[in-house]
Amino acid sequence: MGDSRHEFGGDWTEVKLEAISAYSKFFTGAIGGIFDLWYVDPFAGTGERTAKEQAGGLFDQQPLSTIERQYPGSAARALALKPPFDHLRFGDAKRRHAKALQALVALHPTRDASVIPGDANHFIQKMFSEPPWTAPDRGAVRSRALVFLDPYGMEVKWRTLEVLAASKKADVWFLANLKAAVQQLSHKHGMLTEEKRAALCEYFGTPHWEERFYELHKDESDLFGNPTNSSRRQATKQEVALFHKECLGTIFCYVSNPLPLAVGSIDDYFLLYCLSNNSTPAARNLIHKGADWVIRRYKQASHHRSALRGGGQ
Structure with a gap:
Protein backbone atom coordinates (compact mmCIF):
# COMPACT_ATOMS: atom_id res chain seq x y z
CA MET A 1 0.00 0.00 0.00
CA GLY A 2 2.89 2.34 -0.67
CA ASP A 3 3.27 4.98 2.05
CA SER A 4 0.33 3.72 4.10
CA ARG A 5 2.49 2.32 6.88
CA HIS A 6 1.03 2.95 10.31
CA GLU A 7 3.56 2.61 13.12
CA PHE A 8 2.12 2.42 16.62
CA GLY A 9 1.74 0.29 19.71
CA GLY A 10 3.59 -2.73 20.95
CA ASP A 11 2.76 -6.06 22.54
CA TRP A 12 -0.28 -4.52 24.19
CA THR A 13 -1.64 -3.68 20.73
CA GLU A 14 -1.50 -7.32 19.68
CA VAL A 15 -3.28 -8.40 22.87
CA LYS A 16 -6.01 -5.83 22.22
CA LEU A 17 -6.48 -6.90 18.59
CA GLU A 18 -6.46 -10.59 19.46
CA ALA A 19 -9.10 -9.96 22.14
CA ILE A 20 -11.35 -8.10 19.67
CA SER A 21 -10.88 -10.83 17.08
CA ALA A 22 -11.76 -13.52 19.63
CA TYR A 23 -14.95 -11.72 20.64
CA SER A 24 -15.80 -11.06 16.97
CA LYS A 25 -15.62 -14.78 16.26
CA PHE A 26 -17.78 -15.48 19.30
CA PHE A 27 -20.24 -12.79 18.17
CA THR A 28 -20.66 -14.03 14.59
CA GLY A 29 -20.65 -17.67 15.66
CA ALA A 30 -23.30 -17.16 18.34
CA ILE A 31 -25.84 -15.03 16.46
CA GLY A 32 -24.86 -15.23 12.78
CA GLY A 33 -27.80 -16.38 10.66
CA ILE A 34 -30.21 -15.11 13.31
CA PHE A 35 -29.31 -11.43 12.97
CA ASP A 36 -27.91 -9.19 10.25
CA LEU A 37 -24.42 -8.54 11.64
CA TRP A 38 -22.42 -5.33 11.37
CA TYR A 39 -18.82 -4.57 12.32
CA VAL A 40 -18.21 -0.86 12.91
CA ASP A 41 -14.70 0.53 13.49
CA PRO A 42 -14.44 4.35 13.26
CA PHE A 43 -10.80 4.51 14.47
CA ALA A 44 -9.50 1.83 12.11
CA GLY A 45 -6.21 3.47 11.16
CA THR A 46 -4.85 1.97 7.94
CA GLY A 47 -6.16 -1.53 8.62
CA GLU A 48 -2.70 -2.83 9.42
CA ARG A 49 0.23 -1.74 11.53
CA THR A 50 3.98 -1.62 11.08
CA ALA A 51 6.18 -2.52 14.05
CA LYS A 52 9.93 -2.17 14.43
CA GLU A 53 11.45 -5.20 16.11
CA GLN A 54 14.89 -6.42 17.12
CA ALA A 55 16.21 -9.39 15.16
CA GLY A 56 19.33 -11.47 15.45
CA GLY A 57 21.53 -11.51 18.51
CA LEU A 58 23.41 -14.18 20.42
CA PHE A 59 20.74 -16.90 20.35
CA ASP A 60 20.08 -16.46 16.61
CA GLN A 61 23.83 -16.31 15.86
CA GLN A 62 23.13 -13.28 13.67
CA PRO A 63 24.09 -9.60 13.98
CA LEU A 64 21.60 -7.57 15.98
CA SER A 65 19.39 -5.46 13.71
CA THR A 66 16.06 -3.66 13.59
CA ILE A 67 13.49 -4.88 11.09
CA GLU A 68 9.99 -3.76 10.14
CA ARG A 69 7.12 -6.22 10.22
CA GLN A 70 3.56 -5.82 9.05
CA TYR A 71 0.69 -7.04 11.23
CA PRO A 72 -3.01 -7.08 10.39
CA GLY A 73 -4.96 -4.37 12.19
CA SER A 74 -8.56 -4.51 13.32
CA ALA A 75 -9.98 -3.88 9.83
CA ALA A 76 -7.92 -6.60 8.13
CA ARG A 77 -8.82 -9.06 10.88
CA ALA A 78 -12.53 -8.23 10.64
CA LEU A 79 -12.55 -8.69 6.86
CA ALA A 80 -10.89 -12.10 7.20
CA LEU A 81 -13.13 -13.35 10.01
CA LYS A 82 -14.92 -16.69 9.77
CA PRO A 83 -17.88 -16.83 10.29
CA PRO A 84 -18.07 -13.44 8.57
CA PHE A 85 -19.87 -10.22 9.33
CA ASP A 86 -22.60 -9.29 6.85
CA HIS A 87 -21.57 -5.63 6.71
CA LEU A 88 -18.39 -3.78 7.69
CA ARG A 89 -17.91 -0.04 8.11
CA PHE A 90 -14.50 1.49 8.75
CA GLY A 91 -13.32 5.03 9.28
CA ASP A 92 -10.47 7.28 10.32
CA ALA A 93 -10.03 11.04 10.57
CA LYS A 94 -6.70 11.02 8.73
CA ARG A 95 -7.03 11.16 4.95
CA ARG A 96 -3.98 8.94 4.42
CA HIS A 97 -5.42 6.28 6.71
CA ALA A 98 -8.82 6.40 5.02
CA LYS A 99 -7.16 5.99 1.62
CA ALA A 100 -5.29 2.91 2.87
CA LEU A 101 -8.53 1.49 4.28
CA GLN A 102 -10.21 1.95 0.90
CA ALA A 103 -7.38 0.05 -0.75
CA LEU A 104 -7.79 -2.74 1.79
CA VAL A 105 -11.55 -2.92 1.24
CA ALA A 106 -10.96 -3.09 -2.53
CA LEU A 107 -9.15 -6.39 -1.98
CA HIS A 108 -12.48 -7.85 -0.81
CA PRO A 109 -14.91 -6.97 -3.64
CA THR A 110 -17.52 -9.54 -2.58
CA ARG A 111 -17.91 -8.07 0.90
CA ASP A 112 -20.31 -5.28 1.87
CA ALA A 113 -17.52 -3.14 3.28
CA SER A 114 -16.97 0.59 2.99
CA VAL A 115 -14.98 3.44 4.48
CA ILE A 116 -16.52 6.55 6.05
CA PRO A 117 -13.67 9.05 6.47
CA GLY A 118 -13.80 11.86 8.99
CA ASP A 119 -14.52 12.39 12.66
CA ALA A 120 -15.35 9.15 14.46
CA ASN A 121 -17.91 10.74 16.77
CA HIS A 122 -19.85 12.19 13.84
CA PHE A 123 -19.61 8.83 12.06
CA ILE A 124 -21.13 6.90 14.98
CA GLN A 125 -23.68 9.50 16.03
CA LYS A 126 -25.06 9.80 12.50
CA MET A 127 -25.08 6.08 11.76
CA PHE A 128 -26.75 5.03 15.01
CA SER A 129 -29.30 7.84 14.93
CA GLU A 130 -30.92 6.29 11.84
CA PRO A 131 -32.71 3.00 11.04
CA PRO A 132 -32.19 0.14 11.59
CA TRP A 133 -30.57 1.21 14.86
CA THR A 134 -33.41 3.48 15.97
CA ALA A 135 -36.24 1.20 14.87
CA PRO A 136 -37.73 -1.77 16.76
CA ASP A 137 -36.97 -5.22 15.41
CA ARG A 138 -39.56 -6.22 12.85
CA GLY A 139 -39.73 -8.91 10.20
CA ALA A 140 -36.97 -11.28 9.20
CA VAL A 141 -34.09 -8.77 9.17
CA ARG A 142 -32.92 -7.82 12.66
CA SER A 143 -29.63 -5.97 12.96
CA ARG A 144 -26.92 -6.18 15.59
CA ALA A 145 -23.53 -4.47 15.63
CA LEU A 146 -20.13 -5.01 17.15
CA VAL A 147 -18.58 -1.56 17.55
CA PHE A 148 -14.88 -1.12 18.30
CA LEU A 149 -14.00 2.29 19.75
CA ASP A 150 -10.22 2.43 19.69
CA PRO A 151 -9.29 6.12 20.05
CA TYR A 152 -5.76 7.47 20.09
CA GLY A 153 -6.46 9.40 23.30
CA MET A 154 -9.68 10.71 24.84
CA GLU A 155 -11.49 11.53 21.58
CA VAL A 156 -14.68 9.57 22.24
CA LYS A 157 -17.51 11.95 23.14
CA TRP A 158 -19.99 10.96 25.83
CA ARG A 159 -22.81 11.63 23.36
CA THR A 160 -21.34 8.94 21.10
CA LEU A 161 -21.63 6.40 23.91
CA GLU A 162 -25.18 7.57 24.67
CA VAL A 163 -26.27 7.06 21.06
CA LEU A 164 -24.81 3.54 21.02
CA ALA A 165 -26.51 2.73 24.32
CA ALA A 166 -29.84 4.09 23.09
CA SER A 167 -29.83 1.72 20.10
CA LYS A 168 -29.79 -1.32 22.41
CA LYS A 169 -28.41 -3.24 19.43
CA ALA A 170 -24.65 -2.81 19.79
CA ASP A 171 -21.95 -4.69 21.66
CA VAL A 172 -19.35 -1.96 22.19
CA TRP A 173 -15.69 -2.60 22.93
CA PHE A 174 -14.29 0.68 24.24
CA LEU A 175 -10.61 1.37 24.87
CA ALA A 176 -10.46 3.81 27.79
CA ASN A 177 -7.20 5.71 28.17
CA LEU A 178 -6.81 5.68 31.96
CA LYS A 179 -3.31 7.15 31.79
CA ALA A 180 -4.53 10.18 29.83
CA ALA A 181 -7.46 10.75 32.20
CA VAL A 182 -5.23 10.66 35.28
CA GLN A 183 -2.82 13.07 33.60
CA GLN A 184 -5.67 15.56 33.15
CA LEU A 185 -6.48 15.32 36.88
CA ALA A 235 -8.40 9.73 44.38
CA THR A 236 -5.97 7.00 43.38
CA LYS A 237 -5.68 5.77 39.81
CA GLN A 238 -7.78 2.74 40.75
CA GLU A 239 -10.52 4.99 42.17
CA VAL A 240 -10.52 7.03 38.97
CA ALA A 241 -11.00 3.81 36.97
CA LEU A 242 -13.81 2.66 39.28
CA PHE A 243 -15.62 6.00 38.95
CA HIS A 244 -15.37 5.82 35.16
CA LYS A 245 -16.85 2.32 35.20
CA GLU A 246 -19.70 3.59 37.40
CA CYS A 247 -20.34 6.39 34.90
CA LEU A 248 -20.47 3.93 32.00
CA GLY A 249 -22.99 1.95 34.04
CA THR A 250 -25.40 4.90 34.02
CA ILE A 251 -26.03 4.43 30.29
CA PHE A 252 -25.16 0.76 29.68
CA CYS A 253 -26.88 -2.00 31.64
CA TYR A 254 -23.85 -4.25 31.10
CA VAL A 255 -20.30 -3.04 31.73
CA SER A 256 -17.65 -5.75 31.85
CA ASN A 257 -14.69 -5.82 34.12
CA PRO A 258 -11.92 -4.18 32.10
CA LEU A 259 -9.08 -5.89 30.31
CA PRO A 260 -6.01 -3.94 31.52
CA LEU A 261 -3.36 -3.38 28.86
CA ALA A 262 0.18 -2.79 30.02
CA VAL A 263 2.37 -0.21 28.29
CA GLY A 264 5.91 0.00 29.57
CA SER A 265 5.84 -0.29 33.36
CA ILE A 266 2.18 0.79 33.62
CA ASP A 267 -0.01 -2.29 33.96
CA ASP A 268 -3.29 -0.47 33.37
CA TYR A 269 -2.34 2.24 30.91
CA PHE A 270 -5.47 1.33 28.91
CA LEU A 271 -8.65 -0.40 30.07
CA LEU A 272 -10.66 -2.28 27.44
CA TYR A 273 -14.37 -2.60 28.32
CA CYS A 274 -17.25 -4.49 26.74
CA LEU A 275 -20.49 -2.48 26.98
CA SER A 276 -24.06 -3.37 26.06
CA ASN A 277 -27.51 -1.99 26.62
CA ASN A 278 -29.36 -4.97 25.19
CA SER A 279 -32.75 -5.15 26.90
CA THR A 280 -33.03 -8.96 26.72
CA PRO A 281 -31.69 -10.81 29.80
CA ALA A 282 -30.77 -13.87 27.71
CA ALA A 283 -28.76 -11.69 25.33
CA ARG A 284 -27.00 -9.93 28.18
CA ASN A 285 -26.07 -13.29 29.70
CA LEU A 286 -24.62 -14.39 26.35
CA ILE A 287 -22.63 -11.15 26.02
CA HIS A 288 -21.32 -11.54 29.56
CA LYS A 289 -20.28 -15.11 28.83
CA GLY A 290 -18.31 -14.14 25.73
CA ALA A 291 -16.77 -10.97 27.17
CA ASP A 292 -15.78 -12.62 30.44
CA TRP A 293 -14.04 -15.46 28.59
CA VAL A 294 -12.14 -13.02 26.36
CA ILE A 295 -11.07 -10.76 29.24
CA ARG A 296 -9.87 -13.62 31.44
CA ARG A 297 -7.93 -15.19 28.58
CA TYR A 298 -6.24 -12.03 27.35
CA LYS A 299 -5.60 -10.57 30.77
CA GLN A 300 -3.19 -13.45 31.29
CA ALA A 301 -1.68 -12.87 27.83
CA SER A 302 -1.20 -9.15 28.54
CA HIS A 303 0.72 -9.77 31.77
CA HIS A 304 2.72 -12.60 30.21
CA ARG A 305 3.90 -10.53 27.25
CA SER A 306 4.73 -7.57 29.46
CA ALA A 307 6.83 -9.81 31.70
CA LEU A 308 8.67 -11.33 28.73
CA ARG A 309 9.54 -7.88 27.44
CA GLY A 310 10.57 -6.67 30.85
CA GLY A 311 7.80 -4.07 30.79
CA GLY A 312 9.07 -2.59 27.51
CA GLN A 313 6.75 -1.02 24.92
Whole structure:
Protein backbone atom coordinates (compact mmCIF):
# COMPACT_ATOMS: atom_id res chain seq x y z
CA MET A 1 0.00 0.00 0.00
CA GLY A 2 2.89 2.34 -0.67
CA ASP A 3 3.27 4.98 2.05
CA SER A 4 0.33 3.72 4.10
CA ARG A 5 2.49 2.32 6.88
CA HIS A 6 1.03 2.95 10.31
CA GLU A 7 3.56 2.61 13.12
CA PHE A 8 2.12 2.42 16.62
CA GLY A 9 1.74 0.29 19.71
CA GLY A 10 3.59 -2.73 20.95
CA ASP A 11 2.76 -6.06 22.54
CA TRP A 12 -0.28 -4.52 24.19
CA THR A 13 -1.64 -3.68 20.73
CA GLU A 14 -1.50 -7.32 19.68
CA VAL A 15 -3.28 -8.40 22.87
CA LYS A 16 -6.01 -5.83 22.22
CA LEU A 17 -6.48 -6.90 18.59
CA GLU A 18 -6.46 -10.59 19.46
CA ALA A 19 -9.10 -9.96 22.14
CA ILE A 20 -11.35 -8.10 19.67
CA SER A 21 -10.88 -10.83 17.08
CA ALA A 22 -11.76 -13.52 19.63
CA TYR A 23 -14.95 -11.72 20.64
CA SER A 24 -15.80 -11.06 16.97
CA LYS A 25 -15.62 -14.78 16.26
CA PHE A 26 -17.78 -15.48 19.30
CA PHE A 27 -20.24 -12.79 18.17
CA THR A 28 -20.66 -14.03 14.59
CA GLY A 29 -20.65 -17.67 15.66
CA ALA A 30 -23.30 -17.16 18.34
CA ILE A 31 -25.84 -15.03 16.46
CA GLY A 32 -24.86 -15.23 12.78
CA GLY A 33 -27.80 -16.38 10.66
CA ILE A 34 -30.21 -15.11 13.31
CA PHE A 35 -29.31 -11.43 12.97
CA ASP A 36 -27.91 -9.19 10.25
CA LEU A 37 -24.42 -8.54 11.64
CA TRP A 38 -22.42 -5.33 11.37
CA TYR A 39 -18.82 -4.57 12.32
CA VAL A 40 -18.21 -0.86 12.91
CA ASP A 41 -14.70 0.53 13.49
CA PRO A 42 -14.44 4.35 13.26
CA PHE A 43 -10.80 4.51 14.47
CA ALA A 44 -9.50 1.83 12.11
CA GLY A 45 -6.21 3.47 11.16
CA THR A 46 -4.85 1.97 7.94
CA GLY A 47 -6.16 -1.53 8.62
CA GLU A 48 -2.70 -2.83 9.42
CA ARG A 49 0.23 -1.74 11.53
CA THR A 50 3.98 -1.62 11.08
CA ALA A 51 6.18 -2.52 14.05
CA LYS A 52 9.93 -2.17 14.43
CA GLU A 53 11.45 -5.20 16.11
CA GLN A 54 14.89 -6.42 17.12
CA ALA A 55 16.21 -9.39 15.16
CA GLY A 56 19.33 -11.47 15.45
CA GLY A 57 21.53 -11.51 18.51
CA LEU A 58 23.41 -14.18 20.42
CA PHE A 59 20.74 -16.90 20.35
CA ASP A 60 20.08 -16.46 16.61
CA GLN A 61 23.83 -16.31 15.86
CA GLN A 62 23.13 -13.28 13.67
CA PRO A 63 24.09 -9.60 13.98
CA LEU A 64 21.60 -7.57 15.98
CA SER A 65 19.39 -5.46 13.71
CA THR A 66 16.06 -3.66 13.59
CA ILE A 67 13.49 -4.88 11.09
CA GLU A 68 9.99 -3.76 10.14
CA ARG A 69 7.12 -6.22 10.22
CA GLN A 70 3.56 -5.82 9.05
CA TYR A 71 0.69 -7.04 11.23
CA PRO A 72 -3.01 -7.08 10.39
CA GLY A 73 -4.96 -4.37 12.19
CA SER A 74 -8.56 -4.51 13.32
CA ALA A 75 -9.98 -3.88 9.83
CA ALA A 76 -7.92 -6.60 8.13
CA ARG A 77 -8.82 -9.06 10.88
CA ALA A 78 -12.53 -8.23 10.64
CA LEU A 79 -12.55 -8.69 6.86
CA ALA A 80 -10.89 -12.10 7.20
CA LEU A 81 -13.13 -13.35 10.01
CA LYS A 82 -14.92 -16.69 9.77
CA PRO A 83 -17.88 -16.83 10.29
CA PRO A 84 -18.07 -13.44 8.57
CA PHE A 85 -19.87 -10.22 9.33
CA ASP A 86 -22.60 -9.29 6.85
CA HIS A 87 -21.57 -5.63 6.71
CA LEU A 88 -18.39 -3.78 7.69
CA ARG A 89 -17.91 -0.04 8.11
CA PHE A 90 -14.50 1.49 8.75
CA GLY A 91 -13.32 5.03 9.28
CA ASP A 92 -10.47 7.28 10.32
CA ALA A 93 -10.03 11.04 10.57
CA LYS A 94 -6.70 11.02 8.73
CA ARG A 95 -7.03 11.16 4.95
CA ARG A 96 -3.98 8.94 4.42
CA HIS A 97 -5.42 6.28 6.71
CA ALA A 98 -8.82 6.40 5.02
CA LYS A 99 -7.16 5.99 1.62
CA ALA A 100 -5.29 2.91 2.87
CA LEU A 101 -8.53 1.49 4.28
CA GLN A 102 -10.21 1.95 0.90
CA ALA A 103 -7.38 0.05 -0.75
CA LEU A 104 -7.79 -2.74 1.79
CA VAL A 105 -11.55 -2.92 1.24
CA ALA A 106 -10.96 -3.09 -2.53
CA LEU A 107 -9.15 -6.39 -1.98
CA HIS A 108 -12.48 -7.85 -0.81
CA PRO A 109 -14.91 -6.97 -3.64
CA THR A 110 -17.52 -9.54 -2.58
CA ARG A 111 -17.91 -8.07 0.90
CA ASP A 112 -20.31 -5.28 1.87
CA ALA A 113 -17.52 -3.14 3.28
CA SER A 114 -16.97 0.59 2.99
CA VAL A 115 -14.98 3.44 4.48
CA ILE A 116 -16.52 6.55 6.05
CA PRO A 117 -13.67 9.05 6.47
CA GLY A 118 -13.80 11.86 8.99
CA ASP A 119 -14.52 12.39 12.66
CA ALA A 120 -15.35 9.15 14.46
CA ASN A 121 -17.91 10.74 16.77
CA HIS A 122 -19.85 12.19 13.84
CA PHE A 123 -19.61 8.83 12.06
CA ILE A 124 -21.13 6.90 14.98
CA GLN A 125 -23.68 9.50 16.03
CA LYS A 126 -25.06 9.80 12.50
CA MET A 127 -25.08 6.08 11.76
CA PHE A 128 -26.75 5.03 15.01
CA SER A 129 -29.30 7.84 14.93
CA GLU A 130 -30.92 6.29 11.84
CA PRO A 131 -32.71 3.00 11.04
CA PRO A 132 -32.19 0.14 11.59
CA TRP A 133 -30.57 1.21 14.86
CA THR A 134 -33.41 3.48 15.97
CA ALA A 135 -36.24 1.20 14.87
CA PRO A 136 -37.73 -1.77 16.76
CA ASP A 137 -36.97 -5.22 15.41
CA ARG A 138 -39.56 -6.22 12.85
CA GLY A 139 -39.73 -8.91 10.20
CA ALA A 140 -36.97 -11.28 9.20
CA VAL A 141 -34.09 -8.77 9.17
CA ARG A 142 -32.92 -7.82 12.66
CA SER A 143 -29.63 -5.97 12.96
CA ARG A 144 -26.92 -6.18 15.59
CA ALA A 145 -23.53 -4.47 15.63
CA LEU A 146 -20.13 -5.01 17.15
CA VAL A 147 -18.58 -1.56 17.55
CA PHE A 148 -14.88 -1.12 18.30
CA LEU A 149 -14.00 2.29 19.75
CA ASP A 150 -10.22 2.43 19.69
CA PRO A 151 -9.29 6.12 20.05
CA TYR A 152 -5.76 7.47 20.09
CA GLY A 153 -6.46 9.40 23.30
CA MET A 154 -9.68 10.71 24.84
CA GLU A 155 -11.49 11.53 21.58
CA VAL A 156 -14.68 9.57 22.24
CA LYS A 157 -17.51 11.95 23.14
CA TRP A 158 -19.99 10.96 25.83
CA ARG A 159 -22.81 11.63 23.36
CA THR A 160 -21.34 8.94 21.10
CA LEU A 161 -21.63 6.40 23.91
CA GLU A 162 -25.18 7.57 24.67
CA VAL A 163 -26.27 7.06 21.06
CA LEU A 164 -24.81 3.54 21.02
CA ALA A 165 -26.51 2.73 24.32
CA ALA A 166 -29.84 4.09 23.09
CA SER A 167 -29.83 1.72 20.10
CA LYS A 168 -29.79 -1.32 22.41
CA LYS A 169 -28.41 -3.24 19.43
CA ALA A 170 -24.65 -2.81 19.79
CA ASP A 171 -21.95 -4.69 21.66
CA VAL A 172 -19.35 -1.96 22.19
CA TRP A 173 -15.69 -2.60 22.93
CA PHE A 174 -14.29 0.68 24.24
CA LEU A 175 -10.61 1.37 24.87
CA ALA A 176 -10.46 3.81 27.79
CA ASN A 177 -7.20 5.71 28.17
CA LEU A 178 -6.81 5.68 31.96
CA LYS A 179 -3.31 7.15 31.79
CA ALA A 180 -4.53 10.18 29.83
CA ALA A 181 -7.46 10.75 32.20
CA VAL A 182 -5.23 10.66 35.28
CA GLN A 183 -2.82 13.07 33.60
CA GLN A 184 -5.67 15.56 33.15
CA LEU A 185 -6.48 15.32 36.88
CA SER A 186 -3.99 17.78 38.33
CA HIS A 187 -2.73 16.95 41.80
CA LYS A 188 -3.62 20.49 42.88
CA HIS A 189 -7.23 21.52 42.31
CA GLY A 190 -6.16 25.05 41.47
CA MET A 191 -4.14 23.76 38.51
CA LEU A 192 -7.22 22.45 36.71
CA THR A 193 -7.75 24.47 33.55
CA GLU A 194 -11.04 24.84 31.71
CA GLU A 195 -9.58 22.72 28.92
CA LYS A 196 -8.84 19.91 31.37
CA ARG A 197 -12.30 20.23 32.93
CA ALA A 198 -13.96 19.96 29.52
CA ALA A 199 -11.91 16.87 28.58
CA LEU A 200 -12.73 15.16 31.88
CA CYS A 201 -16.44 15.99 31.64
CA GLU A 202 -16.49 14.29 28.22
CA TYR A 203 -14.57 11.29 29.56
CA PHE A 204 -16.82 10.75 32.60
CA GLY A 205 -20.04 12.14 31.15
CA THR A 206 -20.61 14.22 34.27
CA PRO A 207 -19.05 17.17 36.14
CA HIS A 208 -19.33 15.29 39.43
CA TRP A 209 -15.79 13.91 39.11
CA GLU A 210 -14.56 17.16 40.59
CA GLU A 211 -16.32 16.74 43.91
CA ARG A 212 -15.52 13.02 43.90
CA PHE A 213 -11.77 13.49 43.50
CA TYR A 214 -11.14 16.72 45.41
CA GLU A 215 -12.17 18.11 48.78
CA LEU A 216 -13.68 21.37 47.59
CA HIS A 217 -13.28 24.03 50.26
CA LYS A 218 -11.81 27.52 50.19
CA ASP A 219 -9.61 27.73 53.25
CA GLU A 220 -6.77 30.08 52.28
CA SER A 221 -6.25 33.51 50.76
CA ASP A 222 -3.71 34.77 48.28
CA LEU A 223 -1.58 37.89 48.75
CA PHE A 224 -4.52 40.07 47.79
CA GLY A 225 -6.94 38.47 50.21
CA ASN A 226 -8.81 36.48 47.57
CA PRO A 227 -9.98 33.01 48.66
CA THR A 228 -8.09 30.10 47.09
CA ASN A 229 -8.64 26.37 47.07
CA SER A 230 -5.65 24.37 48.32
CA SER A 231 -7.31 21.00 47.79
CA ARG A 232 -5.21 18.17 46.40
CA ARG A 233 -6.55 15.21 44.47
CA GLN A 234 -7.55 12.46 46.89
CA ALA A 235 -8.40 9.73 44.38
CA THR A 236 -5.97 7.00 43.38
CA LYS A 237 -5.68 5.77 39.81
CA GLN A 238 -7.78 2.74 40.75
CA GLU A 239 -10.52 4.99 42.17
CA VAL A 240 -10.52 7.03 38.97
CA ALA A 241 -11.00 3.81 36.97
CA LEU A 242 -13.81 2.66 39.28
CA PHE A 243 -15.62 6.00 38.95
CA HIS A 244 -15.37 5.82 35.16
CA LYS A 245 -16.85 2.32 35.20
CA GLU A 246 -19.70 3.59 37.40
CA CYS A 247 -20.34 6.39 34.90
CA LEU A 248 -20.47 3.93 32.00
CA GLY A 249 -22.99 1.95 34.04
CA THR A 250 -25.40 4.90 34.02
CA ILE A 251 -26.03 4.43 30.29
CA PHE A 252 -25.16 0.76 29.68
CA CYS A 253 -26.88 -2.00 31.64
CA TYR A 254 -23.85 -4.25 31.10
CA VAL A 255 -20.30 -3.04 31.73
CA SER A 256 -17.65 -5.75 31.85
CA ASN A 257 -14.69 -5.82 34.12
CA PRO A 258 -11.92 -4.18 32.10
CA LEU A 259 -9.08 -5.89 30.31
CA PRO A 260 -6.01 -3.94 31.52
CA LEU A 261 -3.36 -3.38 28.86
CA ALA A 262 0.18 -2.79 30.02
CA VAL A 263 2.37 -0.21 28.29
CA GLY A 264 5.91 0.00 29.57
CA SER A 265 5.84 -0.29 33.36
CA ILE A 266 2.18 0.79 33.62
CA ASP A 267 -0.01 -2.29 33.96
CA ASP A 268 -3.29 -0.47 33.37
CA TYR A 269 -2.34 2.24 30.91
CA PHE A 270 -5.47 1.33 28.91
CA LEU A 271 -8.65 -0.40 30.07
CA LEU A 272 -10.66 -2.28 27.44
CA TYR A 273 -14.37 -2.60 28.32
CA CYS A 274 -17.25 -4.49 26.74
CA LEU A 275 -20.49 -2.48 26.98
CA SER A 276 -24.06 -3.37 26.06
CA ASN A 277 -27.51 -1.99 26.62
CA ASN A 278 -29.36 -4.97 25.19
CA SER A 279 -32.75 -5.15 26.90
CA THR A 280 -33.03 -8.96 26.72
CA PRO A 281 -31.69 -10.81 29.80
CA ALA A 282 -30.77 -13.87 27.71
CA ALA A 283 -28.76 -11.69 25.33
CA ARG A 284 -27.00 -9.93 28.18
CA ASN A 285 -26.07 -13.29 29.70
CA LEU A 286 -24.62 -14.39 26.35
CA ILE A 287 -22.63 -11.15 26.02
CA HIS A 288 -21.32 -11.54 29.56
CA LYS A 289 -20.28 -15.11 28.83
CA GLY A 290 -18.31 -14.14 25.73
CA ALA A 291 -16.77 -10.97 27.17
CA ASP A 292 -15.78 -12.62 30.44
CA TRP A 293 -14.04 -15.46 28.59
CA VAL A 294 -12.14 -13.02 26.36
CA ILE A 295 -11.07 -10.76 29.24
CA ARG A 296 -9.87 -13.62 31.44
CA ARG A 297 -7.93 -15.19 28.58
CA TYR A 298 -6.24 -12.03 27.35
CA LYS A 299 -5.60 -10.57 30.77
CA GLN A 300 -3.19 -13.45 31.29
CA ALA A 301 -1.68 -12.87 27.83
CA SER A 302 -1.20 -9.15 28.54
CA HIS A 303 0.72 -9.77 31.77
CA HIS A 304 2.72 -12.60 30.21
CA ARG A 305 3.90 -10.53 27.25
CA SER A 306 4.73 -7.57 29.46
CA ALA A 307 6.83 -9.81 31.70
CA LEU A 308 8.67 -11.33 28.73
CA ARG A 309 9.54 -7.88 27.44
CA GLY A 310 10.57 -6.67 30.85
CA GLY A 311 7.80 -4.07 30.79
CA GLY A 312 9.07 -2.59 27.51
CA GLN A 313 6.75 -1.02 24.92
